[in-house]
Amino acid sequence: MSEDLQKEIASLKQKKTGQMYLTWLRFKRNRLSVVGLSFVLLVIFIAIFAPLLTPYEPYDTNPFRRLESPSREHLLGTDELGRDLLTRLLYGSRIALQVGILIVLFEGFIGISFGLLAGYFGGWIDEIIMRLVDVLRSFPVIILAMAIAGIMGQGLFNVVLAIGLVGWTTYARMVRGKILSIKESDYVEAAFATGESTVSVILRYILPNVLPTAIIMVCIMMPTALIASATLSFLGVGVQPPLPCWGSIAAAGRDYITRAPWISTTAGIFIMFTVLGFNFIGDGLRDAFDPTSKRN
Amino acid sequence: AQTSVGIALQVEPSKLNPITYQDTETGFVLGSICDPLVTLDEEGEFIADDSVVESFSVDETGSEYTFVIREGITFHNGDPLTAHDVKFTFEAFMDEELGSPHHRYYTGIESLEMEGDYVLTVVLSEPNVTFLTMSRLRNHVLPKDYIEEVGWEGYERNPIGSGPFKFVEHSPGNRIVLEKFDDYWGKKAEIDEIVFRFYPELSTAIMALETGAVDFMPEMPAEEFMDLQDRGAPGLSFETYQKFEDHRICFNKREDSEFSDVRVRQAVAYAIDINELIALTRGDMAIPARGRIPSFHPAYAENANAYDVDLDKARELLAEAGYPDGFKTAIYAPAGYRERVQEAQQIQQQLAQIGIQAEVVTLEWGTYLDVTAEGEAPMFRERWSAGVPEPIGFVESWHSESSWNPIFGTYENPDVDALLDEIMQTVDSQKRWELYRELQEIAMDDVADYPLYWPLIGEAFNEDLYIPDNLWNAFRRPIYYINYWSYQ
C-alpha cells in the first residue's frame, strides 16, 4: 500500500504547480515588477560580462581625449580623465551590486537576527534592542554615515559599515513586528501544543513566514543602500576613485555638468534604473508572496 | 548702473580675526576691511604704497626695523590710526594666549619702541634679514582702542579696520557684506558694496558666476576657467597670472621603501609625462616645472634636471635597482582635492608602462596627513604655495633637520644641508638666488621630490568689471585691491 501511495503522491506532485511557481505566476502578472526584474537581471548580466561588452578598460585614462561627447568610438563619451564612460558604467554595475549586496547583507544579517531575538524572546532583550533601534533611528542614515565615514576614513568597507549601522534597524523593526504577530498566531500555539520544540518552531513556523517579509525588505532596502552610498560619494566621504562606482561617477561628474552633462546624467540614469528595478520587484513580491491579499 | 560686486567663495570664512585666521577666504575678506603694514610690488619687493606706513627702513645690522606711520588715517569708527595700533597689532601676534598660527615668526622680537605717535621701531633679539617675509606683514593693522573696548569676540562679530571697505553684516552660511568706506585715506573704492557669497558646491559657484549672481571668484580651478574661456561664456572676461606655487610628487625615502633607491625615483621621473598631467587637469594653465622655484622668480633653476619622458631609460634604471619586473606600490592623494586625485590616477597609468603597479589611495585630509607623515605612503601628490617672495619654503624641507623633512618623506644629503644653512645666512639676495639654484640642481639629481608644474591662475569675471592690469600678479592679486576695481 505504501508504495502505491508514494507513487500516487509523486504523480500528484508532478501535476501540482509548486508554491514557488505560483508565486512566480502572481509576480509575473504585475507588469511593472517584470520590468523591474529585467532591469535588475540586465544589471547582473552586465556585471558578469562587463569585460566582454566593451573593448576598453575602466581605468585607462587619456588626458587628451577627456570630456568628449558621445561618439561612435565612445558611445557615451569620455569622462574627466578621458576614460570611456560606458566602460566605467558597465564595470560600475559590479561595484554597485557589491556595495548594495554588502550593505544589505550586513544590515540584513544584524537586523534580522536582532529582530528575531527581540520578537521571539521579548522581555528585556526586546526592550534593549528596541530602545537601541529607537536611538539609532533618531539619526538620519546619511548624516550618521557621513560622520562615521568622515572619521574612520572613506572606502567601500566603511561606507558599508556606516550605512549598515543605522540601516539594520529597519529590518529589525519589520522582522520583530512580523514575529510578534506570528508568535501570537494560533498555528504557533498549535505547534507547541503538538510538542514542537522552540528551535523547531522558529525554523519551521516562524522563519518561513518571516522569509517573504525579509526578501521584500531586501528589495526595498537595496535602493536605499545604493542611493545612500551615492550620496556619501557626493558629500565626499564615499567610495573613492578610481573605483568605477556609479555614485562617485555621478558625484564627480557634477563639476562637469555644464560641459559634459552626460557623465552625471548617464550615471544617474544607471542608478535610477537599478533602483527602480529593485523597487518594482519589491512591490511585485509583496503581492506575490501574500496569497491571501487578493479576494478569492 | 551696477555698484555692487558679488564674490563667490567656496569656503565660508571661519571668523574675521586677523590674528588667528588660517584660511585664505578669511584673508580675502579682511584684505578689504583692513590695511596692511607694508605691501609687495609686482616683483615681490616690499613697498609702502597702499599701506599704512609712509616709509620703513632696516638698520645695517638687520635687527632694527623702523616704521613711519602715515598721518590722517582713520579706522571705520573714526578713531585715528597711530603707532599705538601698530604696536598693539604686533603684540597681538606675539601673545601666545591669542593663539596666532604665525606666533613663532614673532618670537624674535625683543622690544617694540615708539617715537611719538607715528613712529615704531621693532628691535629683534638677533639680526634677521627675512623678518618682513617671515612675519608676513601683509597682515592687518588693528584698532587698539576698539578691541580693548569690545574684546576679541566683539571684534570678530563686528570687525573694523582702516581699509577701503567697512563691514556691514555676516549672515552665517549665506554671505558677508561690506560697504565702501567714504573716509578712506587712499584710493577710494568705486564699488559701493561687496557681497561675499559662499558656494560649497563648485558647480553651483560656476553657475552662479555664469548667471551673474556673482561677479568674481578668486582662485577659480583651472579646469572651470578653461571651460568658461573655451566656451567664451557670455558676459565674462578672462585674465591669467602665475601663482607662487609648485606641484610635485613626494616619495617615502625611508630605508624600507623601494623609493629609497635613487634609481627607482629616477625611473619614476622618466616615466611620468608631465605634459599629460597638465593636459589632464589644467589645460594650458600650468608651466612644466624644472626644479621647484617657479620660473618668474630670480631663484629659478633653469638647469635642474627635468627628466623628459624616456620609458626605456626608466625600465633600465628599474632593472638596475633590482626591479626588472617592477613592483607593487601605492600613490596617495587627499580626497576632495580633485586635481591631485585625477593626476594620481593618470600617474598610475603612466607607471604601469614600466611595470610599477601603483594603487591609487585617496584618503580624507586628516588621515592623509597622518599616513603620509608616518611614512606609510610610498608616493604622494603634494602642493606648496607661498605668499611671500622669499622661496625658502619650497626647499626648506630638504634639510635633514627641518621639521618638514620627515613629513615629505625624509631626505638626507649633507651638501644640501650645507647649502641650506648658507642660504639662511646670506644677506645678499643675488648670491642667495645662486645658492638656491645650486641647491635645486643637486636635489633634482637625487629626485628628492619630483616637481610637476607651476600653475597659472585664471580668473573669469564679469566683463563689465574693470580690474587694473598691475593687480594680475602673484604678489598683489586683484582680490586684495577691490578699491581699484570699477564698473565700466
Next chain:
Amino acid sequence: MKKGRYVLKRLVRTIPIVIGVTLVTFLILHLTPGDPVRIMLGPYATPENIAILRAQYGLDQPLPVQYLTWLGNIARGDFGTSIRYNRPVTELISDRIGITVLLTLSGLFISVTLGSILGILAALKQNSWLDYLCTFQAMFWISIPGFWLAIIFLYIFGLQLRWVPIAGLTGFVSLILPALTIGLQEEAWFARPMRAEMLGVLNEGYIKAARAKGVRYFQVVVKHALRNVMVPMITMLALRLPWVIAGSVVVEVVFAWGGMGSLLVNSVLARDYPVVQGVLLIIALSVVAANLFADLVYSLVDPRIRVEGGKK
C-alpha cells in the same frame, strides 16, 4: 489611562532614548581609531599643543568621566568650541539652524501636501490611470539620488532657463527649487502610505455606515476618512523627518545654503569634532522631539489614547 499619564509615560520612555542618543554621539567620536586631537591638529602639531588640547578637551580622563563631563556641559547648553571657527558650537549652530529649519519645514510641507493629495486621489480613483501615475511618479522620485536631482534642477532652472537666482538664500524665489527637490523626493513616502491608509480606511465599517446614513461622499472623505488617516500619517511624518533632514543637508550643499547641513559637511571634512557632535546631537534630539510630539498629537486626534477606558 488618563491623558496626563499617557503624556508622562511617553516622556519617561523618551529619557533612555535621549541618553542613548547622547551616548552614540559621544562614542562615535571617541571609539574611532587614533587620537582625535592628533587628527584635529594634523601632523604639524607639536607634542605640547597636543597635550594642551588633550587637557583642554579633557581627553586625558577616563571615557566615562569624559562622557559625564560632556553631558554636563551639554545640559548647560555648552556644546564645546569649534576648532575651525574657534567659536562656541552653540553659537555656530544657532546662527544656522534657522536656515535648515526653514528648508526642512518647507520641504516637509511640499512633500506632505503633495503626497497627501496624490495619495488621496489615487485611493479615491483606485486602479485608474491617476492611481498608476501616482504610483509611478512616486517610484520615479525615490529612485533618483537627491543630489543629482538638485544639480539637474539647478542646471535647468538656474543656468539654462534662469528662472531662479543661484545666489543662496535670497528670498522666496530662491526657496522654491530647494524645497521642491526635497519635496518631490519625500513626497513619494507620503503618497504611497497615504494611498494605502486611505484605501484601508475607506474599507472600514464606519465609512460604509456613514455613507449608509446618507452623508455625502465628499463629507465622508473629509470628515470621517481624513481624520482617521491622520494618525498613521503623523507617524509617517515623524518617521521621515530624519530623511528630510538628510535631504536638506544635500540640498543645502548644492544650492549654497549655509545651514546646519553645510556646517556639518564642512566640519566632517575639516574634522571639527565638537561641531560634528553638536550638529549630530541637535539633529537626533530634534528627531526624538518630533517623535514625542507626534505621539502627543495622536493623543489629541485619537480619543482611544486621550480618553480612559481603552478596551484592548
Next chain:
Amino acid sequence: MNSTLVEVRNLKKHFPSPAGPVKAVDGVNLKIEKGTSFGLVGESGCGKSTLIRVMLKLLEPTDGKVFFRGKDITGYGFRQMRPLRKEMAMVFQDPHLALNPRMTVFDIISRPLKIHGLARGKGELMVQVVETLKAMGLQTEHMIRFPHELSGGQKQRIGVARALVVEPEIIFLDEPTSALDVSVQTKILKLLDKARRERDLTFFFISHDINLIRVVADTMGVMYLGKIVETGPKEILLEDPHHPYTRGLFAAVPEPDPDKIITEIKLTGEVPSPVNPPDGCNFNPRCPYVQSRCREIEPELKELADGRSVACHLY
C-alpha cells in the same frame, strides 16, 4: 469505572495590563473523567480559551494546580511535557489561523507523528496520514495542498486530523465550529463524535453555544468571568439550572422554532471587566436574586445531592 483524567484545582491565570491584572481565569476547579466529554459554556471573554491554554501548559498558571492522570503537571518543563503532548491534543477555534500557511497538509499532519516518533520511515508516515485524512473525509490529493487552497470546513478537518493522528487520550476543543457555517458544522461534529466513540476518547469541549454543548457533552460546566458557576451532568443542568446566571443564559438562547420565542429576558446588563470583577459573587450586579451577602462573600462551588455543583449562596 470512570477515573479522573484531568483535574484542575483553584486554577488562576492573570494577565498583566496597564489597568491592573486581567483575571481571565480566576479560581477554576474541575474534573474531567476518562472517556467522558466535558462541555464548558460561557460567553465571550469569560476565560474559556485561557483555561484550555493553561490546562495544556501553553500558558503558565498564575496559581493553582493541573493534574493529569493524578500527577501534578503544574511545574513540568518543556521536556517533561513533551510526552504528554501526545496524550493531550487540541483543536483550535479558527481554522483559518490554526494552520501554518507555509506547510502542506501532509507536513501539518505528519509533524506530530514525527515529533513523537510514531511512524517508522516515510512510507508508514504516509499511510498513517492518508488514513487519518480518509477518516476525515478528505482525499489523498489534499495532502499536497496548502491551507489557503482549502475551504474553511476542510481546514478544520485538517485541524481535527492533526489532533487525532497521535491517538491522544484527551482532546481539548476550543469552539471548533464557531467559525463555520451550520452545514459544515454538522460534518465536523459528526466526525468528532464518531472518533470519540471509536477510540474511546475524552473530550474537553468549550463553546458559547449551549445547544452545541448539549449535543456533544456528558458533563457540562458554565463559566462566568473566570469562574465556574455551575457544573454537573448535562441532563440535570439542562433540566433545572440552578445558578441565576445559568438560568438567564439558557433562557436567552433563541430556538429555531417559530413556536418557541424568547418571552422573558433574565439576563440584563453586561459582563463586567475581568480587570475589576465585582466583590463577593461576581454575578451580583446582574443577579435578580441578589442578597447582601452576595456582595461580600464569594460563594464556593458546592456539590449538591443530585451530583451537580453550584457556586451560589442560594443553595
Next chain:
Amino acid sequence: MEELLKIEQLQVAFSTEEGPVEALDGVELTILQGTFHGLIGETGCGKSVTGQAILGLLDNNALIKGGRILYRDQDLLRLSPRKIERTIRGKEIAMIFQDPGSSLNPLFTIKNQIEEAIRLHRKAPAEKREEMVLQALKQVKLPDAENLMYRYPHQLSGGMKQRVMIAMMLACNPKLLIADEPTTALDVSIQAQFIKVLKELKEKLSLTVLYITHDLAVISELCDYVSVMYAGRIAENLSMRDLFKDPRHPYTIKLVNSVLGATTTLDQLEEIPGSVPRLINPPGGCRFHPRCEEAIPVCSQEAPPLREIKANHSVACHRR
C-alpha cells in the same frame, strides 16, 4: 400589504484578477411594508452584496449586470449616485452592519455621530438636536444615555455599540432598515436584549427591516418572511412559518435540518455534502445540483426559475 422594495433579477459581478466573480445571479425578493424580511444563506452566498446593492454601496470593482431594485416604484439602479446619496440613503433606507466594533468612527463621540444623521435628515434647530440624540438612545433602551452620548465608541461594549448603530440609523427616520448580521458578533444574552429592542421598535414604529443573518434561530424570533439564498441566487422565498414547517427547496430543507435546537440530537442533524461552490466558475444549471441528492439531469443544464407554489411562497427548483 404594500410592497416597499422589490428586487427583480438582480445580477452583480465583481471583477477580480482571477476573473469575474458572479456574486449575484438573478436575485428576486419582495419586502412588504411593516414586516421583517429575513435573508439567510451560508457564508459568501451574496447576502451582504444584496444589501449593499440596494443602497448603492457596492465596492468599486462591482458591476451591476442587470435587474431592477424597485423602491416605491422607482428603480434605485437607475438613480444617479448623487441622487441616491441625497434622497435615498438614510432618508429612505438605512443600514447597520455586522461588526459593531468598526461601524462607529472611533474619533467622534456618540452624540456627534448621531447628530450628524439628524442634521442630514430632520429639520430641527440646533438646540433640539441634543434632545433628539437622547431620545434616539433611549429608544433603543440604552441605559444612562445622558452620559453615554458623550463617550467615544471604544468606551462602549459590542452590544451597546450595536444599539447605538440602530439608534443612529433610526434617527434618520428611514422607511426601510437593512440589518446585515447585526447580532453575529454578540453574545447570546446581549443578542437576546438586542432582539427584544428590535421587536419593540417593530411594534412602535411599524419598522420595515431586511434582516440578513445565517442564524435560523434569530430568524424565527424576528422575521415574518424569509428569502433563502444559495451561491448568489434565491433558492426560496417563503414565510417564516413555512421555513420551519414547510420548506420545499432541497437546500432549505437541509439547512433547516442542520440547525441545532434545544432537542435535536446529533443523529437528527443533516449535513450537506460537498462545499459551497466558488463564484468564479459556478456550476452550470442549478447551482446547488452538485450537492443535491435529488438532482436530475436537467438540474445541471438549466437554472430553475423562481416559481410561486402558493401565496408568499416561491421556490427555484426543477423538482417542485
